[in-house]
Amino acid sequence: MLWESIIIALEGLKANKMRSILTMLGIIIGVGAVIAMVSIGMGVQNKIQDSIAGLGSNLLIITPGATSPSGVRLAAGSSTTLTNKDAQAIGRQIEGVSAVAPSVSKQYQLVYGNKNWMTTVQGTTPEFVSVRNFNVELGRFFSNQEVDTRMRVAVLGKTTADNLFGTIYPVGQTVRINSAPFVVVGVFEGKGQSAGGMDQDDVVVIPLTTAQERMMGISYIQTISVQAVSPESINQAQEDITSLLRSRHKLAKDMPDDFTVRNLAAVMATAEETTKTITLLLGNIAAISLLVGGIGIMNIMLVSVTERTREIGIRKALGATYRNILLQFLIEAIVIGVTGGLIGIGLGISAAYAISAIAGWNTAISSGSILMAFGFSVAIGLFFGIYPARKAALLDPIDALRYE
């Protein structure tokens, strides 16, 4: 009997093709919007996670200057309290630290032949590569010995190499950085944009000592990047580093830190939280359109019941029970919901792909959002179908037969 009712319902929908399609459109758009929006939200979330992880996993970044809530605050990086010895002490004394990379940076002009390129020059140590997740594509990174002897060697980011050398093989060439000649020993693999939209490949890396003494004439360092061995050890490492640096800098108990330790895991958690909220918001807005679609189903079903009053009367005269009529209309509503839902899933997935192809945004289609949207469309068909179906099933056969 149930199967019969489904067939009857499908025939009813087929007979009113245009109206069925228009009714479904509400559900199609609703489900499609939920899936597309959630996919975009999840895509953004994944992208942000990836780019934060791309900075280096389990990363602590130490910069000079305090983040005190009041008083005059020097711009981060402009004070001179951190030294290379601090970095070495962290590497030697703190447990749960796998690599430490002190670095300084400044904008310089690079010249090769008749081309020039303004970029950030980073002075650092070989541990930089593992801490910041850089991979050397061509040539090699410089060695500790080259750092100790203040060699004029440089490793170029992909953007820098492309702009200066074009099709020329860069390794072994000599570039001038602020007029001083440097031998290019390697080129990094491309990393793409950072979470903040900065080109991470627009960079030149040279030995720390070369940068400090030969280029910038300073003895302090601007940033220490520390990589913890595991996510679990990162908070302990942060505390240990803070107390170590406080004692090294001989800060009294009541004095604020003259440095800042930033935990990228915490930054990542915040970013994740934000994108989750955005995803939820987008999903909710889309869910409202699903609700509107459901009301559309109810509207059309009510019209359909009125329009088919005589049909209901005939069916009842021929022996259809309350349950038969109720099921017929309920199944019609659910069929609209299910069919619309299925088409909507297809539409949502293609919309997500189209958006990622055209706008270049990442999208991540999750089976969870598909199942949820589908379940919702069935539930909406059921919920908004009950009232009209009951109305149909309660019709008096004599009145219904007399209806013009």
Next chain:
Amino acid sequence: MSIVLSNIKKIYQMGDTQVAALAGITLEISAGEFTAIMGPSGSGKSTLMNILGCLDRPTSGSYMLDGEEVATLKDDELAVTRNKKIGFVFQNFNLLPRMSAQQNVALPLVYAGVVKQERDSMAAAALSMVGLADRMHHRPNELSGGQRQRVAIARALVNNPSIIMADEPTGNLDSKSGNEIMEIFMKLNKEGRTIVLVTHEIEIAQFTRRIISFRDGLIISDEALLKV
């Protein structure tokens, strides 16, 4: 006895006043009878038809159909009774426009829970009984009025009901088609079916073998016709 009505009353409340559409009807119709119910509009014949057809319940009185009391049945029980025991033929045919003749005829069987294959062959058999075997897959709008009414008769027959109720079956037809329809009813009656026909045309009533006349909710005459 196929139909036994005793003191059937149907009273409608119209504002403050009560209107008796049926003011106490006692009537017996045996199996195999061909009966016409006549009367002017407002005489209560449609109300009686609805009660006889189990579409409505009387306010009081007893209605035994095939030895079963149906005056007190619930809505769904009445639906099952209609499905099993009663075949309807209406003045305006009341076919479902989107279905073929065969599907229309098979509709009562759907609610009787007959499987599709059996339904189709039973519907085809009923259609050939009314001479429409070659129109099985046509929709109602592709058929003439007379043909539509024959489809409706096939639908009334298909469940093998105890009674066929025909409410002004020739009212929307020209006299030639009307006579054809009446000949089908006569043929069915000869095969032993019980037929109750509501009409206000005496020419149509002449086809039957018993005429019950109504006025103001009461039977005013009940006469058997002698057949030549």
